[in-house]
Amino acid sequence: MNALNRLHAELGPAVSVDPDELAASRVDRSGWVADGTPLAIVRARGVADVQATLRIASEFGVPVVTRGAGTGVAGGACGSDGSIVLSVAGMNRILEIRPEDELAVVEPGVINQDLNDALAEHGLWFAPDPASKAISTVGGNIATNAGGLLCAKYGVTREAVLALTVVLADGSILKTGHRTVKGVTGYDLTALLTGSEGTLGVIVEATVRTLALPTGDTVTVGAVFPDIAAAAAASAAVTAGRLRPAVMELIDAVSVAIIADYLGPEASSTLPLTQGAFLLVQLDGDAALVHAERAAEVLRAAGGIVELSDDAASGESLLAIRRAFHPALTAHGEVLIEDVCVPRSRMAEMFEIISGISERTGIVIPTVAHAGDGNLHPNFVIKADPHRAVDDPIVPEAVWAAANELFHAALELGGTLTGEHGVGVLKQRWLAEELGDTGFDLQRRLKAVFDPKGILGPGTMFAS
Numbered sequence: 001m002n003a004l005n006r007l008h009a010e011l012g013p014a015v016s017v018d019p020d021e022l023a024a025s026r027v028d029r030s031g032w033v034a035d036g037t038p039l040a041i042v043r044a045r046g047v048a049d050v051q052a053t054l055r056i057a058s059e060f061g062v063p064v065v066t067r068g069a070g071t072g073v074a075g076g077a078c079g080s081d082g083s084i085v086l087s088v089a090g091m092n093r094i095l096e097i098r099p100e101d102e103l104a105v106v107e108p109g110v111i112n113q114d115l116n117d118a119l120a121e122h123g124l125w126f127a128p129d130p131a132s133k134a135i136s137t138v139g140g141n142i143a144t145n146a147g148g149l150l151c152a153k154y155g156v157t158r159e160a161v162l163a164l165t166v167v168l169a170d171g172s173i174l175k176t177g178h179r180t181v182k183g184v185t186g187y188d189l190t191a192l193l194t195g196s197e198g199t200l201g202v203i204v205e206a207t208v209r210t211l212a213l214p215t216g217d218t219v220t221v222g223a224v225f226p227d228i229a230a231a232a233a234a235s236a237a238v239t240a241g242r243l244r245p246a247v248m249e250l251i252d253a254v255s256v257a258i259i260a261d262y263l264g265p266e267a268s269s270t271l272p273l274t275q276g277a278f279l280l281v282q283l284d285g286d287a288a289l290v291h292a293e294r295a296a297e298v299l300r301a302a303g304g305i306v307e308l309s310d311d312a313a314s315g316e317s318l319l320a321i322r323r324a325f326h327p328a329l330t331a332h333g334e335v336l337i338e339d340v341c342v343p344r345s346r347m348a349e350m351f352e353i354i355s356g357i358s359e360r361t362g363i364v365i366p367t368v369a370h371a372g373d374g375n376l377h378p379n380f381v382i383k384a385d386p387h388r389a390v391d392d393p394i395v396p397e398a399v400w401a402a403a404n405e406l407f408h409a410a411l412e413l414g415g416t417l418t419g420e421h422g423v424g425v426l427k428q429r430w431l432a433e434e435l436g437d438t439g440f441d442l443q444r445r446l447k448a449v450f451d452p453k454g455i456l457g458p459g460t461m462f463a464s
């Protein structure tokens, strides 16, 4: 009996070999298309299905690609040739909400927003807020250690994970972490598994920390600066002023022009959007208005034209400028969203380097940054190519060459290759450079301890 027969025999209707479904599993949202055709898709109905799949995969040496909602942007969830695509999206029950312990226990396929809707009834929330929160799973958020607009103040996913249940490559079950606020027994495997991108095991249950919903007002400040250097300096001044914004977003002039064009008369903010770079600062909590007024002063002193909004409607019109970033770009073609992070004090330099690469290569690179944590998203807009075959990569080599320069620059500034999107397939070739020989070798050996046959996450991170 071969692996496929065993899957059919043990998992019955959970297994699909429908060619259209197999083809759809070869892509995520990165623009990457995995080569070849996966062996099968298993839609796990529960932990036992995950265990059976991994036992069979281990026995036959078949690679396994774990998949949540498939919204990843690093190629990590793309079903490669001959692999089993193990979807946990259907394991989507919220198992427990414990307001007295401020925690929730969930299956991995729960959509982030659905968890938040359920928590809101108890005055709680799950803070990790990727822009994809309405479409991505909590398991995927944990596997990628996702971040978002609010994470400079409220933390990235790692800070919100207390305990995990994970099925290892051989089908056995590992439980890590604790339900208590504190707990330091043994190595912190929960932290190791958070961000491990499906290469160490399959997360089948998570105990997550929840926070009390913020009280008080939300006050939003928008400002336009003559150029990105001035806007970046202003955001650094806000940080230095210890104002702790919930959101601080920086958008370069190239992007602002594209957004202004996209929004047209819908741009109800009074700011002169066509005149340069944009900085959005949002403060929450009981002292929000006082802090927002101080932030507005800092931005004016730094040369900004400032609009402060303490009512929901005008605050929304300022936020709409940031929200329009992605749709405005996708109106012009496929978008490769890149992701580097630098110390906040080096953000202005990183913007300058990106604009230099753009001028030299002729490739337009609209860039937005989560300025509160130094995470920049340089974007590459790739025009539709009528001659591209279905299997051809969407991202041309010239774009990868520009991205390569950009990654090296981020590392030289003391930054990192990825602040939140992960390594996946797409950043594997730069991993050794950032980790160094000793770090790279140790992490590769760690991977082998969890997954001695090397079946998890083929072609990603440390897997060949």
Ligand SMILES: Cc1cc2nc3c(=O)[nH]c(=O)nc-3n(C[C@H](O)[C@H](O)[C@H](O)COP(=O)(O)OP(=O)(O)OC[C@H]3O[C@@H](n4cnc5c(N)ncnc54)[C@H](O)[C@@H]3O)c2cc1C
Residues within 6 Å of the ligand: 028, 029, 065, 066, 067, 068, 069, 070, 071, 072, 073, 075, 076, 077, 088, 108, 129, 130, 131, 132, 135, 136, 137, 138, 139, 140, 141, 142, 143, 144, 145, 146, 147, 148, 149, 197, 198, 199, 201, 202, 203, 204, 326, 420, 421, 424, 457
């Ligand atoms: C419009 C848009 C906006 C986005 N904004 C953000 C953002 O602001 N911040 C951010 O961090 N990301 C963002 N992303 C990327 C993506 O949504 C996140 O990485 C998200 O956490 C992926 O969740 P998913 O359920 O789609 O996982 P998938 O894409 O299915 O998988 C992602 C990775 O996690 C692994 N994985 C998934 N589930 C499990 C599991 N249960 N056990 C083990 N491994 C698993 C996969 O193997 C893969 O390596 C965005 C994507 C889009 C399309």
